Amino acid sequence: MSYVSSAVLEVRDLRTYFHLPEGTLKAVDGVDLTIAPHQTVGVIGESGSGKSVTAQSILQIVPPPGAIETGAINLRRSDGRAVDIAALNPRSAEIRAIRGAEVSMVFQEPMTSLSPVHTIGAQIVEAIQLHIEPDRKKARQLALDMINRVGISNPAQRFDEYPHQLSGGMRQRAMIAMALSCSPSLLIADEPTTALDVTVQAQILELMKELQAQFGMAIMYITHDLGVIAEIADEVNVMYLGRVVERASTVELFKNPLHPYTRRLLKSIPRLGGRGRGRLDAIRGNVPVPMNPPPQCGFASRCDEFIRGKCDAAVPALVDMGGDHYARCYLHSEESEPVYA
Amino acid sequence: MPETGAAARKPIGDVLLDVRDLKKHFPIEKGFFRSVRGQVKAVDGVSFSIREGETLGLVGESGSGKTTLGRCIVRGIEPTEGQVIFRLPDGEEVDIAALDKKALRGVRKHFHMIFQDPYSSLDPRMSVLDIIAEPIRNNRILSDSREIQDRVRELMDKVGLDIQHLNRYPHAFSGGQRQRIGIARSLAPSPLLIVCDEAVSALDVSIQAQILNLLEDLQAEFNLTFLFIAHDLSVVEHISDRVGVMYVGQLVEMADTESLFSQPKHPYTEALLSAVPTTDPEIKMERIILPGEVANPAAPPSGCYFHPRCRYAQDVCRTDAPEWNEVAAGHFAACHFANELALRGVEQAP
Numbered sequence: 001m002s003y004v005s006s007a008v009l010e011v012r013d014l015r016t017y018f019h020l021p022e023g024t025l026k027a028v029d030g031v032d033l034t035i036a037p038h039q040t041v042g043v044i045g046e047s048g049s050g051k052s053v054t055a056q057s058i059l060q061i062v063p064p065p066g067a068i069e070t071g072a073i074n075l076r077r078s079d080g081r082a083v084d085i086a087a088l089n090p091r092s093a094e095i096r097a098i099r100g101a102e103v104s105m106v107f108q109e110p111m112t113s114l115s116p117v118h119t120i121g122a123q124i125v126e127a128i129q130l131h132i133e134p135d136r137k138k139a140r141q142l143a144l145d146m147i148n149r150v151g152i153s154n155p156a157q158r159f160d161e162y163p164h165q166l167s168g169g170m171r172q173r174a175m176i177a178m179a180l181s182c183s184p185s186l187l188i189a190d191e192p193t194t195a196l197d198v199t200v201q202a203q204i205l206e207l208m209k210e211l212q213a214q215f216g217m218a219i220m221y222i223t224h225d226l227g228v229i230a231e232i233a234d235e236v237n238v239m240y241l242g243r244v245v246e247r248a249s250t251v252e253l254f255k256n257p258l259h260p261y262t263r264r265l266l267k268s269i270p271r272l273g274g275r276g277r278g279r280l281d282a283i284r285g286n287v288p289v290p291m292n293p294p295p296q297c298g299f300a301s302r303c304d305e306f307i308r309g310k311c312d313a314a315v316p317a318l319v320d321m322g323g324d325h326y327a328r329c330y331l332h333s334e335e336s337e338p339v340y341a
Numbered sequence: 342m343p344e345t346g347a348a349a350r351k352p353i354g355d356v357l358l359d360v361r362d363l364k365k366h367f368p369i370e371k372g373f374f375r376s377v378r379g380q381v382k383a384v385d386g387v388s389f390s391i392r393e394g395e396t397l398g399l400v401g402e403s404g405s406g407k408t409t410l411g412r413c414i415v416r417g418i419e420p421t422e423g424q425v426i427f428r429l430p431d432g433e434e435v436d437i438a439a440l441d442k443k444a445l446r447g448v449r450k451h452f453h454m455i456f457q458d459p460y461s462s463l464d465p466r467m468s469v470l471d472i473i474a475e476p477i478r479n480n481r482i483l484s485d486s487r488e489i490q491d492r493v494r495e496l497m498d499k500v501g502l503d504i505q506h507l508n509r510y511p512h513a514f515s516g517g518q519r520q521r522i523g524i525a526r527s528l529a530p531s532p533l534l535i536v537c538d539e540a541v542s543a544l545d546v547s548i549q550a551q552i553l554n555l556l557e558d559l560q561a562e563f564n565l566t567f568l569f570i571a572h573d574l575s576v577v578e579h580i581s582d583r584v585g586v587m588y589v590g591q592l593v594e595m596a597d598t599e600s601l602f603s604q605p606k607h608p609y610t611e612a613l614l615s616a617v618p619t620t621d622p623e624i625k626m627e628r629i630i631l632p633g634e635v636a637n638p639a640a641p642p643s644g645c646y647f648h649p650r651c652r653y654a655q656d657v658c659r660t661d662a663p664e665w666n667e668v669a670a671g672h673f674a675a676c677h678f679a680n681e682l683a684l685r686g687v688e689q690a691p
Contacts, residue, residue: 227618270579
């Protein structure tokens with residue numbers, strides 16, 4: 001694959017499937033993403049949209065029986081070399097050098113990713129020693145510096161504390177310190193504020209913006225919260241049933257949503273300042289499970305603008321409607337996706 | 342399904358529930374002999390009332406005691422002190438907090454709780470029929486199994502479940518459908534009051550709206566009274582007639598929804614409102630970033646519990662606990678400077 005771009009990461013036609021006894025679960029079914037340094041790319045979607053599996057694919061940590069079926073994940077490494085992560089063995093030395101160092105991840109629940117039996121400091125030092133600074137003393141200094149920079153109060157004391165001694169917000173800060181300790185070029189944040197209180201969420205969002213300005217890393221921000229994405233992202237990708245159905249700059253997406261799913265989603269949420277007790281414009285039906293999905297638009301079963309014989313006959317392509325505003329819908333373009341078998 | 346919720350809403354009636362100085366303290370026990378070393382004051386002197394047909398929203402962050410309060414009201418846990426006066430359909434008033442087990446069994450059918458997690462709150466070994474029928478059987482409302490089945494079918498239809506799925510088990514349903522099962526179950530004994538504890542928080546965004554609409558439709562149809570506990574301020578604003586804000590076991594502000602959101606009188610409410618991310622990326626509100634975190638209810642700060650995080654705090658806030666005062670008609674706040682501060686609310690969206 002040709003690769004000339006300033007992007008940190010280019011995902012092309014990624015498909016990650018889970019082959020289960022009852023059929024094939026197409027968690028990610030043809031996703032394209034491009035992320036540049038200093039840029040925050042938002043990925044928004046409900047459960048089953050494939051947003052988390054996309055992130056797991058980028059780090060090659062998809063849990064079995066899931067596996068990358070096809071596609072390219074081109075990462076520009078710190079030495080300038082391009083590498084296709086999708087082609088790497090999940091156990092290879094190269095992917096292990098990338099994970100946690102050049103591409104790191106922050107999860108929703110810090111307790112599942114922090115070890116309960118090691119101190120915060122020891123866990124950050126381990127990552128630093130492994131990837132950038134083998135000297136124990138220097139690594140300790142770097143770790144302390146990092147703990148300080150993420151706004152953890154009393155860093156010297158916190159260094160020797162265990163995760164359970166920290167509050168939820170402080171744990172999330174510790175996770176971010178660990179994720180940024182090796183100066184990654186890409187930080188994947190998977191719902192990092194979902195479990196937090198709204199005032200603590202505001203602190204963490206602020207912190208991530210500050211750290212991005214300092215370190216210049218690219219951020220892939222995954223969430224289901226439209227408010228959070230409006231707050232932090234430069235560009236938004238709306239995912240539904242394993243595919244990106246709309247992509248635009250954040251301002252454009254919220255001002256001029258094109259895909260019926262995005263439009264309905266924006267209308268269905270109660271918004272602050274909405275007051276009135278009028279009925280919400282709910283989207284009918286349930287989020288389907290992408291088990292053996294038919295070759296059709298994923299939103300067809302819930303869409304009010306569904307066109308029989310068209311929306312259920314092929315998968316619409318993701319087409320630029322002008323000004324880098326992409327939509328995957330036959331209302332906007334006749335173009336279909338080539339059939340992938 | 343009834344017609345639109347807003348149009349069909351019944352007028353708000355007399356006081357149905359009157360909570361007076363309710364407290365729930367959990368002892369902190371240590372050592373082999375479990376000697377009590379302190380108290381976690383999860384709910385510490387909360388008073389409010391709800392009228393029939395009204396929705397009272399209760400917001401607060403984790404550790405604010407809102408869930409504990411809800412549980413005390415339905416006697417899911419035993420309150421330490423205080424009264425929960427509830428008006429029965431015949432007009433008699435009972436103190437739920439003081440009833441003995443037998444008397445409690447007689448009135449339980451009148452109030453019910455809906456929980457956050459539709460996955461863990463339903464018994465996976467019971468069919469939908471049994472889950473919804475359980476409160477009908479337990480409260481001896483109906484005994485004939487035909488009649489019970491008919492009632493369950495009626496309830497399933499009301500909450501938008503397919504009555505064909507009567508004998509299915511919870512695992513066969515999605516999160517939104519499970520929450521519908523939980524709602525049908527809570528409606529089964531025809532209660533007057535429903536305590537919704539984060540009833541839509543665990544649901545997908547596109548499903549939340551369906552459940553909120555359903556709750557409003559059911560309220561209009563059965564003249565239900567809701568205590569709606571949630572951390573999501575936009576959801577609470579949408580559904581509530583009045584809203585109370587809790588911080589470390591106490592109410593710090595309570596008012597009708599319009600006043601509370603447009604003219605908050607407590608600095609904590611102001612900060613909470615400003616912290617909510619808005620979906621309009623062009624409107625950038627000045628955000629108040631509160632320092633620190635919610636105070637520990639086992640060792641709350643002196644004076645006003647909010648003072649260490651409050652940007653308006655004065656000396657008096659560090660020493661004296663503020664009183665709960667009516668600062669405007671029907672607008673209560675516990676802040677020394679509630680009358681002096683000009684706090685910023687959320688403007689009504691066009």
